[in-house]
Amino acid sequence: MVNIQQGTEEKILSAAKTVFHRKGYEGARMQEIADEAGINKALLHYYFRSKERLFEAVFSDAFTQLMGQAKEIFFSEKPLNDKIQSFLTHYLDVITENSYIPWFILNGMYERPGQMKTIFEQSEINPLQLMEHLRAQIRKEYHSDVNPLHVWLNILSLCIFPVVAKPLIREIFQLPEEVYQQILDQRKTEVPRFIANALKAYENPEENIHNESSREENS
Numbered sequence: 001m002v003n004i005q006q007g008t009e010e011k012i013l014s015a016a017k018t019v020f021h022r023k024g025y026e027g028a029r030m031q032e033i034a035d036e037a038g039i040n041k042a043l044l045h046y047y048f049r050s051k052e053r054l055f056e057a058v059f060s061d062a063f064t065q066l067m068g069q070a071k072e073i074f075f076s077e078k079p080l081n082d083k084i085q086s087f088l089t090h091y092l093d094v095i096t097e098n099s100y101i102p103w104f105i106l107n108g109m110y111e112r113p114g115q116m117k118t119i120f121e122q123s124e125i126n127p128l129q130l131m132e133h134l135r136a137q138i139r140k141e142y143h144s145d146v147n148p149l150h151v152w153l154n155i156l157s158l159c160i161f162p163v164v165a166k167p168l169i170r171e172i173f174q175l176p177e178e179v180y181q182q183i184l185d186q187r188k189t190e191v192p193r194f195i196a197n198a199l200k201a202y203e204n205p206e207e208n209i210h211n212e213s214s215r216e217e218n219s
Contacts (some may be wrong), residue, residue: 008043008047012039012047013057013061014050015033015034015036016036016057017062019036020058020107021099021104023106024111026111026145027112028055030045030054055112056118056119059104059115060122062101063105063123064123065101066095066105067125070090071125073086074133075133076136079082079139080137080138080199081193081195082192084192084195085188085189085192087155088159092159092163092185096181098192103164106164131149134148138199141199142199143203146202151195151199154195154198155191159191162183162187166180189218
């Protein structure tokens with residue numbers, strides 16, 4: 001009985017992903033989701049009493065796949081450039097297998113910001129703690145007091161936009177699917193390099209000299 005329930009729920013979530021991706025939250029209808037899943041609407045309401053709860057379940061699943069390793073990556077002891085590269089590799093690999101995720105994120109931010117906040121909190125990622133950790137690492141590696149939020153926004157923008165804008169970019173530049181996939185793979189190294197070079201522009205040379213002098217005095 002449990003296996004049957006799990007199978008039905010998975011079928012509903014899969015159908016909901018398809019419909020939400022195609023229509024967005026506002027455009028999706030429970031009847032359409034039921035039809036996509038091959039069940040009647042009453043059974044759909046038995047598992048998920050409202051479209052809001054179904055959307056939350058679908059988005060939570062997508063967000064967990066995307067951010068599952070992000071916390072471990074960014075709170076590790078790796079150099080910042082390695083962290084960014086690991087995150088991008090993880091992100092692009094997940095997106096390749098689940099192309100609906102970035103659309104859910106964008107739709108959720110625009111249409112359901114409160115719900116997005118709740119799901120983010122449930123992921124047990126503390127944004128303020130993440131920013132402080134990032135600030136300390138930038139200070140240590142680049143001797144800069146640049147606002148870490150700008151760094152984080154740059155990372156997200158540089159990795160999300162090429163995926164979301166894929167149909168437009170492919171059409172404008174007449175790029176075959178396999179060529180665009182190669183470009184996305186190259187982003188795994190291009191974006192960390194770009195962020196590292198940008199942070200170097202904020203380095204404080206005087207502090208570097210001071211640190212070098214301190215090390216010489218202590219040696």
